[in-house]
Amino acid sequence: xxxxxxxxxGNPNCGKSSIFNMLTGARQHVGNYPGVxxxxxEGYCTHKDYAITIVDLPGTYSLTAYSTEELIARxxxxxxSPDLVVDVVDASNIERNLYLGTxxxxxxxxxxxxxxMSDVAKRRGLEFDLEQLSRLLEARIVPTVGNKGQGGxxxxxxxxxxATEGRKARTHKVTYGSExxxxxAKIGQCVRDREKPLTEKYxxxxxxxxxxxxxxxxxxxxxxxxxLQVVNRSIEHLRTIFHDEAEIVMADRRYGLISGACQETIRxxxxxxxxxSDTIDAVVTNRILGLPIFLALMYAVFFLTFTxxxxxxxxxxxxxxxxxxxxxxxxxxxxxxxxxSLVVDGIIGGVGGVLVxxxxxLILFMAIALLEDSGYMARAAFVMDRIMHKIGLHGKxxxxxxxxxxxxxxxxxxxxxxxxxxxxxxxxxxxxxxxxGARLTIYSLFIPxxxxxxxxxxxxxxxxxxxxxxxxxxAKVLRLTLFKGETTPFVMELPPYRMPTAKGIFIHTWQxxxxxxxxxxxxxxAASVILWALANFPKPAPDTLASLSxxxxxxxxxxxxxxxxxxxxxxPAIKPLGFDWKIGTALIGALPAKELFVSQMGIVYxxxxxxxxxxxxxxxxxAAYTPLTGFCVMLFCLISAPCxxxxxxxxxxxxxxxxxxxxxxxxxxxxxxxxLLVYQIGNLF
Amino acid sequence: xxxxxxIRPLSSVKTGKKVLLVRVNAGRGLNSRLASMxxxxxTEIRVVSNSHPGPFVIIVKDTxxxxxxxxxxxxxxK
Numbered sequence: 001x002x003x004x005x006x007x008x009x010g011n012p013n014c015g016k017s018s019i020f021n022m023l024t025g026a027r028q029h030v031g032n033y034p035g036v037x038x039x040x041x042e043g044y045c046t047h048k049d050y051a052i053t054i055v056d057l058p059g060t061y062s063l064t065a066y067s068t069e070e071l072i073a074r075x076x077x078x079x080x081s082p083d084l085v086v087d088v089v090d091a092s093n094i095e096r097n098l099y100l101g102t103x104x105x106x107x108x109x110x111x112x113x114x115x116x117m118s119d120v121a122k123r124r125g126l127e128f129d130l131e132q133l134s135r136l137l138e139a140r141i142v143p144t145v146g147n148k149g150q151g152g153x154x155x156x157x158x159x160x161x162x163a164t165e166g167r168k169a170r171t172h173k174v175t176y177g178s179e180x181x182x183x184x185a186k187i188g189q190c191v192r193d194r195e196k197p198l199t200e201k202y203x204x205x206x207x208x209x210x211x212x213x214x215x216x217x218x219x220x221x222x223x224x225x226x227x228l229q230v231v232n233r234s235i236e237h238l239r240t241i242f243h244d245e246a247e248i249v250m251a252d253r254r255y256g257l258i259s260g261a262c263q264e265t266i267r268x269x270x271x272x273x274x275x276x277s278d279t280i281d282a283v284v285t286n287r288i289l290g291l292p293i294f295l296a297l298m299y300a301v302f303f304l305t306f307t308x309x310x311x312x313x314x315x316x317x318x319x320x321x322x323x324x325x326x327x328x329x330x331x332x333x334x335x336x337x338x339x340x341s342l343v344v345d346g347i348i349g350g351v352g353g354v355l356v357x358x359x360x361x362l363i364l365f366m367a368i369a370l371l372e373d374s375g376y377m378a379r380a381a382f383v384m385d386r387i388m389h390k391i392g393l394h395g396k397x398x399x400x401x402x403x404x405x406x407x408x409x410x411x412x413x414x415x416x417x418x419x420x421x422x423x424x425x426x427x428x429x430x431x432x433x434x435x436x437g438a439r440l441t442i443y444s445l446f447i448p449x450x451x452x453x454x455x456x457x458x459x460x461x462x463x464x465x466x467x468x469x470x471x472x473x474x475a476k477v478l479r480l481t482l483f484k485g486e487t488t489p490f491v492m493e494l495p496p497y498r499m500p501t502a503k504g505i506f507i508h509t510w511q512x513x514x515x516x517x518x519x520x521x522x523x524x525x526a527a528s529v530i531l532w533a534l535a536n537f538p539k540p541a542p543d544t545l546a547s548l549s550x551x552x553x554x555x556x557x558x559x560x561x562x563x564x565x566x567x568x569x570x571x572p573a574i575k576p577l578g579f580d581w582k583i584g585t586a587l588i589g590a591l592p593a594k595e596l597f598v599s600q601m602g603i604v605y606x607x608x609x610x611x612x613x614x615x616x617x618x619x620x621x622x623a624a625y626t627p628l629t630g631f632c633v634m635l636f637c638l639i640s641a642p643c644x645x646x647x648x649x650x651x652x653x654x655x656x657x658x659x660x661x662x663x664x665x666x667x668x669x670x671x672x673x674x675x676l677l678v679y680q681i682g683n684l685f
Numbered sequence: 686x687x688x689x690x691x692i693r694p695l696s697s698v699k700t701g702k703k704v705l706l707v708r709v710n711a712g713r714g715l716n717s718r719l720a721s722m723x724x725x726x727x728t729e730i731r732v733v734s735n736s737h738p739g740p741f742v743i744i745v746k747d748t749x750x751x752x753x754x755x756x757x758x759x760x761x762x763k
Contacts, residue, residue, distance in 0.1 A: 062721035066714045096723040096746040214713065247713060251720035255728070277749070278733060287736050382742070382751055491718065491756060494742065494749035 010088030012059035018146030047156040065217035084110035091121035111139040118143040133265040183234035194224035290383040312359035320352035346532030364406040369508035373500035392479030404434035408646040410512040422483040432642035433471035438594035449618040450630035527592030534562040578629040640671030696757035704762035
């Protein structure tokens, strides 16, 4: 089979992802471009005897050297030599979208335009003379509706045709007017003479254009001083003529070209395009109504998550409980009891504790995906921006923070939408304070154990609120000290409101939910097994247990094990917080994943064989501790040491161990201080 | 006699009004970024929302774009 490599380019919000998904289906692979945290997405499909590899480049508005995404997209096209580029364009928004197109045209690579969202364009009354436009742009144009799966075969046909006909010289070039063209000719000639290897690789014309634009990347690559001199002279010359930088004039000329081509080929029969969106926005981003509407929606999201999720959660709990009991019962008696304990207590207890929360998390992610796909999220960022700005963050920061209420791992990954590194670091540092789904397992155990109705709801609320308030304060402090600096100027496109598709929501929900599952399947499974071992070994000699009751025997065994000893070792340190060695043990056990705190507490209070006469864990906790201690435990868990998966993700997204460890120790120290204060003060009453 | 429109910052334009972009007083990076989003000379800008305090929303080249107030100060229009 013959091979074709296609690069997929396009603006953000143009539906590029849906085209990618439409062409490649499940055959995708996500990795990283070396050295940076930008995702590299590759997919595969076959069409008419050709094996097609599709590389989904980052969405960009242009191909300058000003951002990592643009450089990556540009480098791929120029250096990896794909057979062709498909530029996905939002057909209802052609003029702006084609700006990127002109830059790709200048790279002299075979090009196809996918006019996506063509259904929206048609609804708006836009009519295209695609033949004429195709001739002017010298590229095939395929109308598509990515999120409905339309246009795929036609696009694939065009890809095969374009790839097989080979490179053709262009007749319609992107030109910039006589003055600039004169300078470009001079620079081009100089480049051809003095930078032969560069010319071979990139072409004299493209280099000249970039040099005149003072493209940082190209300038760095240029070594001949004569070239740079000529460039500087040209820029000076053009500055006197236009009273502006050549770069700006060239941008202007590009739009002129696009405008000209569009005027000839596009007819619009409907004038009003924005009115419905505007009306909705007037309400939703209204100074007075905006924030309450946002808060109401957030409340609805969480309410839904907790109430709807209760049912599947209950089923899963029952399922795991039943499975554990069944295995325990049918296990051949007296053979490898340790293995039975490993499977029932360790694996099913540990991993089950995590999976039980999957429904909740999926519902939360689904709600967020709904808000994102419909276009509301961008408006919410607008509403939140005012508040975020006061703590030194972007309005956009709140989106990853929201995801953090489900799980920190995808939340930290979600900070990629923030361009300012300092804002991003600050957001990453405080995301763990947005109490995640794992910690909810701890609250679900402790709150009913220590607080009667009607206090339960408010206590939960207080805990979440504390996390949020601390997050805000911490962000402010970080921005004033470590991460001081200007916020990037805020520019964000507001996509039009859209009806989200079931498929789109499913894909977005699944992508984040999968990360949570993977965490469960790997880290937590491994950690559960290790913890089980540490909590069960070394076992004390059998005769020391012989004279003790069942209860006492369990206690002694635990005290004897590694975990027990560690717990005792830190007891003096945590006593001022109202904790004892059992809580200390559970805290240590929760390091890999917060959900393990509960299973550890369970193990600490009932290590060994399940016993019919044991009271529930709740009752035992109530008997052992005061409500103040119970509250302090939850507080400590809220703030301290994020789980290993979170630390690992922080390290990945910041590319530095220093920040990951700072997050870990910083939060733990904060937790210690605050819990100390709360406990000591609480004790006075 | 035709009254010439004064060149003024975008931040001073009231909600609902349409203006023409003259120039952007900013560094090259910002300039380029704005240009790639459609903000170049002689482009029509419609101000959708200009309320104090809070970001600025405009429509340029058929796209709705949200800007920080600082940015709106730097964009000169008439």
